[in-house]
Amino acid sequence: MRPDIVVVCTANEARSPxxxxxxxxxxxxxxxxxxxxxxxxxxxxxxTEARFGAPAAPGSIEVARRWGLDLTEHRAxxxxxxxxxxxxxxxxxxxxxxxxxxxxxxxxxxxxxxxxPLVTAAASAAAPPGATPSADRVPDTAGATDQxxxxxxxxxxxxxxxxILDDLRTGRGRRREDVPDPVRSGQxxxxxxxxxxxxxxxxxxxLLFGAAxxxx
Numbered sequence: 001m002r003p004d005i006v007v008v009c010t011a012n013e014a015r016s017p018x019x020x021x022x023x024x025x026x027x028x029x030x031x032x033x034x035x036x037x038x039x040x041x042x043x044x045x046x047x048t049e050a051r052f053g054a055p056a057a058p059g060s061i062e063v064a065r066r067w068g069l070d071l072t073e074h075r076a077x078x079x080x081x082x083x084x085x086x087x088x089x090x091x092x093x094x095x096x097x098x099x100x101x102x103x104x105x106x107x108x109x110x111x112x113x114x115x116x117p118l119v120t121a122a123a124s125a126a127a128p129p130g131a132t133p134s135a136d137r138v139p140d141t142a143g144a145t146d147q148x149x150x151x152x153x154x155x156x157x158x159x160x161x162x163x164i165l166d167d168l169r170t171g172r173g174r175r176r177e178d179v180p181d182p183v184r185s186g187q188x189x190x191x192x193x194x195x196x197x198x199x200x201x202x203x204x205x206x207l208l209f210g211a212a213x214x215x216x
Contacts, residue, residue, distance in 0.1 A: 003044040004155055005208065006087045008097050012047030012076035014057040014183050015093045018193065019115070020045035021069045022201045023208070030209035031154070040154040041209065046084075048100045050076040059182060059190030066194070084108065088159050089208070091115050094178040113165075116177045119200045121168035122207045161207055 005023060009016035024043040031040035054076035056064075064071040084090065084105050090112045092098045098112050113121075151159075179196070182189035 001042055001044070002083055002086045004041040004088050004158060005043045006079075006082055006084060006090045007043065007045040007092075008048060008079060008090060008101060009045075009093045009179075010047050010049050010097070010181065011054065011183070012045055012050035012078075013054050014060050014181065014190070015179060015193065016045035016047060017056045017071055017074045017076075018060040018063060018190075019091065019197050019200070021064055021071055021074075022067065022197055023204070025067070025069055026201050026205045027209050030205065040152070041158060044082060046077050046079040046082045048079055048097055050078040052077060052081070057183060057190070059185075059187050060193075062187065063190050063194035067198070079104070087111065088155065089113065089162060091118060093181075095175075096178075110166075111162075113169075114177050115179055115200060117169070118165075119203050121165050122204050124168055125164045126203070126206060157210060158208060161210065164207075 005027075007016040007020045007023065020043050027041045027043060052075075056071040056074040056076075061071045079101065084101070085107055087108070088111065090101060090108055092101060092112060092114050095114060098114055101112050102109060179193070180189075182193050
């Protein structure tokens with residue numbers, strides 16, 4: 001399966017699978033009935049130092065369960081097992097992950113974003129709270145079609161929406177932009193991660209999937 005969005009952390013056991021399952025749920029919800037034909041956009045996760053087949057961390061499984069999502073079948077995979085260059089967007093947890101990915105795949109320059117700067121940029125690109133991104137900032141995706149490529153209309157629309165981020169990337173990354181690893185911490189650390197990822201998913205949904213969350 002060609003990925004549209006890849007979420008990357010270190011071991012692919014705690015951070016990346018949790019954000020992956022949340023973003024996939026958001027993508028499926030935005031697609032509505034169309035998801036019965038398969039995911040309109042495919043979100044996958046991987047780790048820069050992952051061991052094949054490792055399960056998700058219990059803390060992440062618990063947070064996902066509270067969201068009504070299931071991580072019990074997740075199995076870790078290294079980034080080398082994913083068609084990384086096929087992704088429209090690679091979301092990483094830390095600056096080091098970004099460096100590791102770009103060292104292996106320089107062609108991904110411009111498509112790799114640490115999560116926290118990505119959320120900040122998405123919020124800046126959006127209209128006031130309660131609305132989808134403003135029409136003057138988001139390219140018109142109506143009628144987006146597969147023009148001589150193997151990319152689906154949903155993928156083409158994602159690529160168009162991501163273009164608004166080109167002018168919103170900040171300069172040198174800062175330590176506070178890294179999402180900490182909850183491994184070897186208690187459930188409180190995973191709960192905090194869940195709160196951050198929940199807020200991130202709500203902010204990113206209009207940009208990535210073209211739909212606002214209900215009630216927003």
